[in-house]
Amino acid sequence: MLGTDELFKLARIVDTGSFIRAASELGVTQPALSKSVARLERTLGVRLLERRARGVIATPYAVALLHRALPALAELRAAEQEIEAMRGGVGSSVVVGLAPAAAHGLLPRVIEALRRAERAISLRVAEGLAEELTQGVRTGKLDFAITTQSTGLHAPELSVQGLHEDRFVVCGPVDHPLTQGSQPASAQALATVDWVLAPMGGLLRAEFDSCFLNQNATPPRALVETWSVSISKGLVKEQGFFSFLPTSVAAAEQRRGELAFLKLDWLQWRRKVSLVQRRGQTLSASQRFVRGLFWDAARQP
Numbered sequence: 001m002l003g004t005d006e007l008f009k010l011a012r013i014v015d016t017g018s019f020i021r022a023a024s025e026l027g028v029t030q031p032a033l034s035k036s037v038a039r040l041e042r043t044l045g046v047r048l049l050e051r052r053a054r055g056v057i058a059t060p061y062a063v064a065l066l067h068r069a070l071p072a073l074a075e076l077r078a079a080e081q082e083i084e085a086m087r088g089g090v091g092s093s094v095v096v097g098l099a100p101a102a103a104h105g106l107l108p109r110v111i112e113a114l115r116r117a118e119r120a121i122s123l124r125v126a127e128g129l130a131e132e133l134t135q136g137v138r139t140g141k142l143d144f145a146i147t148t149q150s151t152g153l154h155a156p157e158l159s160v161q162g163l164h165e166d167r168f169v170v171c172g173p174v175d176h177p178l179t180q181g182s183q184p185a186s187a188q189a190l191a192t193v194d195w196v197l198a199p200m201g202g203l204l205r206a207e208f209d210s211c212f213l214n215q216n217a218t219p220p221r222a223l224v225e226t227w228s229v230s231i232s233k234g235l236v237k238e239q240g241f242f243s244f245l246p247t248s249v250a251a252a253e254q255r256r257g258e259l260a261f262l263k264l265d266w267l268q269w270r271r272k273v274s275l276v277q278r279r280g281q282t283l284s285a286s287q288r289f290v291r292g293l294f295w296d297a298a299r300q301p
Contacts, residue, residue: 105246
């Protein structure tokens with residue numbers, strides 16, 4: 001019989017790639033952790049970890065084991081929390097993964113609604129890109145995620161529901177001639193300003209560059225590359241940069257007159273944002289409540 005505690009410990013070792021780091025996170029000794037893995041290996045009759053010069057990696061047996069076990073462990077954790085909440089305990093924790101745009105656009109509204117509801121719910125948020133968020137949902141590390149489309153969303157074990165669309169536009173400083181002019185900015189003019197953009201190699205940067213190529217213009221070089229929405233908005237507001245951002249994450253600054261939107265028919269992009277959870281997953285009352293808050297927040301103008 002496999003013990004849930006031993007499976008959870010194995011997962012932490014694989015995640016950290018180190019017995020030492022996993023033992024520190026779990027608050028146990030390294031010898032105790034080694035014994036736990038050894039018991040699992042004896043029970044299954046296979047080797048679960050391979051030791052390398054810089055740590056340990058999972059064998060194919062461990063990968064198969066955790067692929068099946070982690071969602072089940074997440075269900076057990078949710079059940080324990082729900083029972084504790086029903087008994088009048090400290091309440092439950094909901095673990096949500098968010099893409100950067102969702103973290104800045106939807107999360108403040110969800111937190112505000114959660115505070116008004118006065119529910120005994122603790123919200124844990126993990127920010128990341130689509131691939132790592134979908135992997136977190138598949139393994140049960142995340143209860144659900146709000147993320148953008150990726151190839152990982154087509155996995156059969158995932159349930160994907162469209163939430164809303166993000167419209168990307170050019171954001172620039174309010175006092176710049178290109179944002180104050182009566183005529184739409186040209187591709188040639190925009191190529192002369194300083195840009196903070198998503199890194200090369202991603203879908204967002206590819207879509208941005210293709211807009212310029214469709215105008216027979218060379219895409220501008222980014223002086224700064226980052227996935228951080230906060231850094232991008234800060235450079236626009238404080239140092240006169242231009243950026244390509246979702247309207248949802250910059251709407252508040254635009255209303256306050258801290259940055260301007262350039263509404264260009266040729267330079268914009270719509271991206272679908274989805275809510276992702278494990279197919280067949282049984283959500284606790286707290287998880288259903290928080291998921292509903294994200295649905296409501298996505299429908300606010």
